[in-house]
Amino acid sequence: MSLTQAQRPALQAAVVPQKMRKAPTSRRIMTGLRVLGIIAVVFVLVAPLVWMLLASLKTSLDITNPARTFDFLPTLENYNNVINTQKFLPFILNSFIVAAGATTVALLVGVPAAYAIARFKVTNATAFLLLARVIPGVSLLVPWYYVFSQLGIVGSYGVLILTHIFVTMPLVVAILASFFEGMPLELEESAQVDGLTRIGSFARITLPLATPGIATAAILSFIFSWNNFLFALVLSNQETRTLPVAISNFTAYASVDWGGLMAASVLITVPVMMVALFAQKYVVAGLTAGATKG
Amino acid sequence: MTATTISPRKIKPTSPFWQWADRHMKWLFISPAVIFVIVLIAFPIGYTVYLSLTDAAGSINRPKDFVGLDNYVHWLTDFERFWPAVGRTAYFTTFAILIELILGLAIALMLRKPFKGQGFVRVLILLPLVATPVAVGMMWLLIFEPSIGFANEVMRWLGLSPQGWISSKEQALNTLIFVDVWQWTPMMVLILLAGLGALPEDPDEAARVDGANAWQRFRHITVPLLMPAIIAAVLLRAIDALKTFDILYTTKGRGGGSNNEVETLNILAYGESFEYSQYGSASALLILFFMLILIVLSLLALARKKGNRV
Structure with a gap:
């Protein structure tokens, strides 16, 4: 017995029971909750940053006035104050020099080391690197300070770069060791069959192919060096002071210049956030490298 | 050829x-x-x-005398600041990581399936993570400022009484745990999302066919399978949380505030070294601190090995 066209949908609605009609409703509620949840998460993560930005654009009078939370006349006075009166430009430059230097050296030393660890399975070295992550920075600062003081080089760029390599190199090696491990051996082997030496095949085949991994390592080690506070707090001087130390000095005065403090905080976070925005894929890959496998 | x-x-x-x-x-x-x-x-x-093992203190060039284990004995029997600092370090680390793990898991599950604007949300999640901790500390210091901060403004909107937050002796440590949670929950999310992405779909599907509800599937399928990623994330966060310095020092200053209310081992060791120049005793403290970290990590690594075997 066949059904007419008109009967078919009616029958389907009757036979296919409540289950199907019910499911979309509960799923819609779940989806609604999920959307609300995501909006809440985004709000909590971003709102403080927006608040910081707004405060940096307020006069000191507006900052202290709750009625002026959102309704105020934006001014760049705080930025002018930070850059021209507090002379922040040299600190920005210092942070840049130290981060760039520490990243460069970490890459020069770390890339070959990561390759050796990945290809020759040097497990002892991996343990050493883990150790570098675990050690509290303060416990190295005491002996460093002792030795560098006796050599009379505390406060130099060299010392700051050297100590920041402690932050950047383990990162570079960890990221690149897992990157090299993921690269196929066949390419190198065929290059060696074709007459390249092992070092030659590394330099001419592997290294160019590892560019994304190297970019990841470079970006993250720059960010971590840029953000580092502890080492420069002890080992920098008036001339080589980095941004985080300069900002922390803001609160040393009796009355805090909140507008200036927020402007300085915006100045230090904006560069790293721009990097994170444009290199999001690399940053995520770098931060989760090594954490997800085994 | x-x-x-x-x-x-x-x-x-x-x-x-x-x-x-x-x-x-x-x-x-x-x-x-x-x-x-x-x-x-x-x-x-x-x-x-x-x-x-020496009495190194004051000037770098001052001659040092060998004092044996005196410095260690000093810390372990001097209950005044050492043990409270151990307690605060443990408290800070435990609660920060616990909250970060729970929130991180929830957020990772929310973000797991594709949705409109997923890429955008994942970028926003990175922002706290890469922000300079010193600037983050300053930002929250203003938000939690009792008289002009946004936190108490919200409290007033909600009809609640304003709080002291970071400036309060009782609330400072908890408020700073909140700051740590704000900055580092995204790290948990990233690692757990990567872990979720690598999970096989079959067990979940099979359980669904067998009639398991969402909570049962989460509890008995997703969490066990995700265990290696969870332990890796906890391990990674524990290493950093134990050593938290920047936000504590920038918001509360020397000694963890005037009542030492947020003085963790790291803050204590820094003060002993570079504010009081007691290098010898600070070194002993640092060795003790280092050993504590190693103990915590070996326990976590042990848990990881067990988790992998199951």
């Missing part, structure tokens, strides 16, 4: 140096990093152990 292959004739005979270098490539490649580690990490740790 194709044009792209390098023909043997074109390869120049390599010099003895390169032949030597090629034979010892492994050591050549790894030794600069090893030398760096020895000079900048292993030697300083040895030196710290040595200093911890």
